[in-house]
Amino acid sequence: MSNQIYFTPGPAQTFYSFEQHLKNALREDVPSISHRSIEFQKIFQFTTEKLKELLNIPEQFNIYFTGSANEIWERIAQNLIINSSHHLVNGSFSKKFYDIAKAYQLDSTIEEVSLGNPFSLSIPIETELIALTQNETSIGFNFPENEISSIFECKNDHTLLAVDAVSCTPSVNLDFNLIDTAYFSVQKGFGLPAGLGVWLVNEKCHEKAIQKQSLGHSIGSYHSLPTLKKFADKHQTPETPNVLAIYLLGKVAQDMLYRGAKQIQNDTLYKSTIIHQAFEEMDWVDPFIKQSKYRSRTVAVGELKGISSSDVISKMKEKKFVLGSGYGSFKESHIRIANFPTHSKEQTELLVDTLKTL
Amino acid sequence: MSNQIYFTPGPAQTFYSFEQHLKNALREDVPSISHRSIEFQKIFQFTTEKLKELLNIPEQFNIYFTGSANEIWERIAQNLIINSSHHLVNGSFSKKFYDIAKAYQLDSTIEEVSLGNPFSLSIPIETELIALTQNETSIGFNFPENEISSIFECKNDHTLLAVDAVSCTPSVNLDFNLIDTAYFSVQKGFGLPAGLGVWLVNEKCHEKAIQKQSLGHSIGSYHSLPTLKKFADKHQTPETPNVLAIYLLGKVAQDMLYRGAKQIQNDTLYKSTIIHQAFEEMDWVDPFIKQSKYRSRTVAVGELKGISSSDVISKMKEKKFVLGSGYGSFKESHIRIANFPTHSKEQTELLVDTLKTL
Incomplete structure (x- = not known):
């Protein structure tokens, strides 16, 4: 590993114990x-058990592995939506899921708000699935817990709630009693090399997939929910998976358990607060999201004034800090700073102090 | 790494230079x-260039990365077949592709021959894509080059030829002038950890995907051919891919180029011959495939007589050789021995000598 610290929003700095676990692997x-060996079944079981414990996932949920979170968007479109889903869109990643639903020729609907603004949360009554993004990585928007509760309370019983937890897991607490399916990838909060998506689904999702199939629709093949479940029930995957990543994820989840999810989430809040405070104090940058409750706890986005992100990034790189540029059209006008469990309080304090010397 | 040698048919022994490249990574x-960085674009370009050189892939082919070869079966069903494909099936893996086409509600046809027997090669005239498996890993069947040529010569111009090259790449030479699409995964011949599929497609495949889409069919989303091409044209992938695996694949391909594909293929033939000769000479095992031209060069399958595979496997494990059991219903009655580029001639000779002492 070089002596740089990656504060990029993922792929990011690897988890501090990653290299040791890799050596052991x-x-x-x-x-x-x-x-198909017992050794693999033990790895699969260990990883899913540690994730359930770390993320406080109810027993009736299943955990499945895919190639990426992009793939999970597709699998949700194939398995959980017959006619239409409703997408709360306020950035590039929430928009991508909507685009995927449309590519699968679903009659999906969208509430798109201008960037950084809250949603009105008027959900079409007939929608089968509501898609929200807990942490919109592109602009650093946090979907507050009480608004997720509001959606849960006002939605129909038959409507599934899908939460994109790609860049907030395990740093933000999710109440799985409100959620039917959630998903993340490992190159964000878990500090692992990219190449593994993790899909959490409850019994209602399985029922929906079987209902869709029984109506004569295709629900895909080796990664359809019934096939994933058939193999997961024996601690296996349908295809040859990224075994190494599944192993590493279990080991990192175990290390995180030693610290405790609550402690990780508290530390996340502290580090997020000092980064956003610095954004407020410095002349050349403002927090992009104005209302603090909507500010992401894991990806702080700063709107630059009179300086480009390439300038900030190259100055910080000289000091061994690697920051992310803005996403898409914000490439030059935003900086993005990740705040994942592997970033210690001391490293983040040093980052903030260094930003102030620019 | 332990002191065992994995002669399992994949995941298998890692390539001899894998750990060094991993350290460098x-x-x-x-x-x-x-x-989205230039560093990644360079890795993508390096790996695709080395693969093209090693496998003698014509310039007009594109190389795309997926999560697995299973995924590529799906992407072919989604992108390259509007109504029907024709599947030459003689084992579990060729059958899986047919099952996936049916799961996508295609009107696909099948020629299924009893295991180990050759195909009649009577292809329905109207089929859009012919699917064959160069190396049927489940039973160790080799699809001879001259039979691939025969299919090419008798098929319609508009019919695409898809070759499953999962466990024969780069050990067996494929003539890409006959083939429209081929695919493999990295945990076989390349000796890398599982979690990456590699999809090779020519211009006719791109045209077919665009034709299918223009007729109003869904061709998937982030891994549809037009989307893969859009990103690959700038040496990128649509999603965050398994960057580490793409890096390692390029480095291993480069090492293989130092030796040369021809030399690897000659060594493969030598090692395959001595394993099959041993099967013929020993009392307790016969080659499962009777005609030598149909015997896989990369996965030798032995039919056991009066001994179970668990017995053979456990006796060989004591001597540090890890062999594969039979596939599916052949679990106890077959052994499978991989013969990949990382298995040296000396290791294979030692394996054969050890088998003879059982």
């Missing part, structure tokens, strides 16, 4: 073992 | 770099 021949 | 922060 090689010693244990994890890249060579069969995905 | 960590030193270069490969797990942390952005998939």
Whole structure:
């Protein structure tokens, strides 16, 4: 590893214990073992159990592995929506899910708000699935817990609630009693190399997939929910998966449990607060999201004044801090700073102090 | 790494230079770099160029990355087939592709021959895509080059030829002038951890996907051919991919180029011959495939007589050789021995000598 610290919004700095677990994995021949062996089944079971414990996921949820979170958007479109979903869109990632639903020729609806503004939360009564993004990585927007509760309370019983938790897991607490499906990838909060998506689904999702299939619709193949479940019930995956990533995820989740999810979430809040305070104090940058309750706790986005992101990034890189540029059209006018569990309070304090010397 | 040698048919023994490249990748922060950075674009370009050189892939082919070869079966069903494909099936893996086409509600046809027997090669005239498996890993069947040529010569111009090259790449030469699309995964011949599929497609495939879409069919979303091409044209992927695996694949392909594909293929033939000869000479095992031209060069399958695969496997494991059991219903009655580029001639000779002492 170089001596730089990656505060990029993912792929990001690897988790502090990643290299040690990787060494152990090689010693244990994890890249060579069969995905139909008992050794693999133990890895699968260990990782899913540690994730359930860390994220406080109810017993009736299943955990499945995919190639990416993009793939999970597709699998939701294929398995959980017959006619239409409703998408709360306020940035590039929430918009991508809507685009995928449309690419699967669903009659999906959208509430698109200008960036950084809250949603009106008027949900079409007939929608089958509501899609929201807990942490919109592109602009650093946080979907507050009480607004997720409001959606849960006003929606129909048959409507599924899908939460994009890609860049907030495990740093933000999610109440899985409100949620039917959530998903994340491992190169954000877990500080692992990219190449694994994690899909959490409850029993209602399985029922919906079976209903869709029984009506004569295709729900995909090796990664349809019934097929994923058939294999997961024996701690396996339908295809040869990214075994190494599943192993590493379990080990990192175990390390996080030693610290505790609550402590990680408290630390996240502290670090997020000092980054946003710095944005407020400095002349050349403002927090992009104005209302603090809507500010992401894991990806702080700063709107630049009189300086470009390339300038800020290159100055910070000289000091060994790697920051993210703005997303899409904001490439030059925003900076993005990740705040994941591997970023210590001390590193973040040093980052903030360094920003103030620019 | 333990002191065992994995002769399992994949995941298998890692390539001899894998650990060194992994160390370099960590030193270069490969797990942390952005998939939108120039560093990643260079990795993507390096890997696709080395693969094209190693596998002698014509310039007009594109190389795309997916989560697995299973995913590529789906992407072919979504992008390259409007009504029907024709599947030459003689084992579990060729059958899986047919099942996936049916799960996508295609009107696909099948020629299924009893295991180990050759195909009649009578292809329905109207089929849009012919699917064959160069190396049927489940039973160790090799699809001879001259039979691939025969299919090419008798098929219609508009019919695409898809070759499953999962467990034969780069050990068996494929003539890409005959093929429209081929695919493999990295945990077989490349000796890398599982979690990456590689999809090779020519211009005719792109035209077919656009035709299918223009007729109003869904061709998927982030991994549709037009989307993959849009990103690959700038050396990128639509989603955050398995960056580390793409990096490692390029480095291993480069190492293989130092040796040369021809040399690897000659060595493969030599090692395959001595394993099959041993099967013929020993009392307790016969080659499962009787005609030598149909015997896989990369996965030798032995039919056991009076001994179970668990017995053979456990005796060989004591001597540090890890062999594969039979596939599916052949679990106890077959052994499978991989013969990939990382298995040296000396290791394979030692394996054969050890088998003879059982």
